[in-house]
Amino acid sequence: MFKFQEAERLLKLPIYVFAQLDRVKAELVAKGVDLIDLGMGNPDIPPPREITKALIDSLGNPENHRYPSFEGAPEFKNAVSGWCKRQYGINVDHEHEVVTLIGSKEGIVHLAFAYIDPGDLTLVPMPAYPAHFRGTILAGGEPVVLPTTERQGYLPDLKIIDPALADRAKMMIISYPSNPTGAVATKEFYGECVAFCRKHNIILVHDFAYAEIYFEGRKPISMLSLPGAKDVCIEYHTTSKTFGMPGWRCGFAVGNRQLIESLRKIKTNLDYGLFTAVQKAAIAAMTLDESQYIDKVRATYQRRRDILVDGLNGLGWQLARPKGSLYVWFPVPAGFDSTEFTMKVAEKTGIILAPGISFGELGEGYVRAALVAPEDRLRDALDRLKKAGFRYA
Ligand SMILES: Cc1ncc(COP(=O)(O)O)c(C=O)c1O
Structure with missing residues (x-):
């Protein structure tokens, strides 16, 4: 087997947690789990x-x-x-x-x-x-x-x-x-x-x-x-x-x-x-014309944000509503780091989140949910979290 040494610049990169998450996602899909993927900020509202x-x-x-x-x-x-x-x-x-x-x-x-x-x-x-x-x-x-x-x-x-x-x-x-x-x-x-x-x-x-x-x-x-x-x-x-x-x-x-x-x-x-x-x-x-499309997109994301923030607050979190972007950023409950919490949530509920550590060391202790699923799926996600006993205490 040939072995090639990667350049220093690649070796110096911190590990890419999303690659690990992709493996977990593939395993869950293979098991027939209905994933609610809030991991990547991958917009689901199509262009007009x-x-x-x-x-x-x-x-x-x-x-x-x-x-x-x-x-x-x-x-x-x-x-x-x-x-x-x-x-x-x-x-x-x-x-x-x-x-x-x-x-x-x-x-x-x-x-x-x-x-x-x-x-x-x-x-x-x-x-x-x-x-x-x-x-x-x-x-x-x-x-x-x-x-x-x-x-x-x-x-x-x-x-x-x-x-x-x-x-x-x-x-x-x-x-x-x-x-x-x-x-x-x-x-x-x-x-x-x-x-x-x-x-x-x-x-x-x-x-x-x-x-x-x-x-x-x-x-x-x-x-x-x-x-x-x-x-x-x-x-x-x-x-x-x-x-x-x-x-x-x-x-x-x-x-x-x-x-x-x-x-x-x-x-x-x-x-x-x-x-x-x-x-x-x-x-x-x-x-x-902005009112034809972007205004509606913003309103859609705002409704999703409210559903997710209110739902998480109902499970013990105390989150303020984010003022922009596509994300809700929230602390992980005690006893987990961000990767462990992400993996546990994925296994128990089929919900994919992004672990805070992927946004640098200071992201540790948090996870990110992207508002890229329709309202009924977000409600379903909150239901699954509740049933699986995830709370912030
Ligand atoms: C802050 C920020 N900048 C840039 C990008 C990349 O966007 P693009 O699709 O234009 O490469 C993203 C994608 O998530 C982002 O969150």
Whole structure:
């Protein structure tokens, strides 16, 4: 048998708990268990007909089957610029300040390849979406954890960062509404982020994947709406959550032109951009009437959130309602760590959750439920938890 040594960068990655969970899921399915899968933030609300029709129509044009442009078609970048202006009031020059991505995850990780050398530091509030720290590790750099807690609304305290460490940091990755905690940020906090990154010459990454998934009408703002932000900031957007298109792999980054240019450079060496037919469909998405689709999506997620939070509170938890994103983040009962609790719940109830440890060490002690199942399935899940005797005491 040949044996090949994996590169250091792979060996350095923390274990991927979702792979373990996938095995458990496969075993349960083989046993005929009816799974309620709230593990991944994998939206189940399909895109509206206007979007699928645009895709199908564009498949009829042979030109659309050729390699696309690396950075995105001019019409796509124009649509992005219009979307950013309408939704967030920000000005984005479609020629120099937009790049199309094959999903935003790809762009977040590849930015690390553009700027992080071995030994470079990236500041990452924890718990975090794994790509926020794994990208830096893959590029040979070191993530520096900025601890966040429920008490502080899951916003890191930038004032306690050692200035010498801040001077050494190359990048900081912020993301609200937050995966996994559901927290949202304030304008004041964003102002602090911009000032901090300007002071210490740090690349400010804002992952705005859940820009449109917010509740009670409290719309999050773009980091780029802060004065001076564009000097240091790149912001990531995706059609995955907003338009229920996670499988289409469509995202884009906007902001500082040097950062956009570097991302384009990386992409010319790694991929050929986004399938033109998907770009056409995304243009249709970004020009949809909001009340026709996104408002309904938000209302659906909000109802699901309420069912799950109220149901868990009925089982002893004391959860506040998350203000945005697709998740309910809750502590595990005493006697379990997050992986043990996830596995136990899966075995006893067929409900799949995400263990907090997969969002970094500071996620330990918590689990995350994604709001990606219809209301009756969420009620069923709560029933199963109750019958299996799961409570928070
Ligand atoms: C915070 C955050 N950023 C980015 C992504 C990736 O989105 P995309 O489908 O655009 O790659 C996710 C997916 O769950 C996410 O939670």
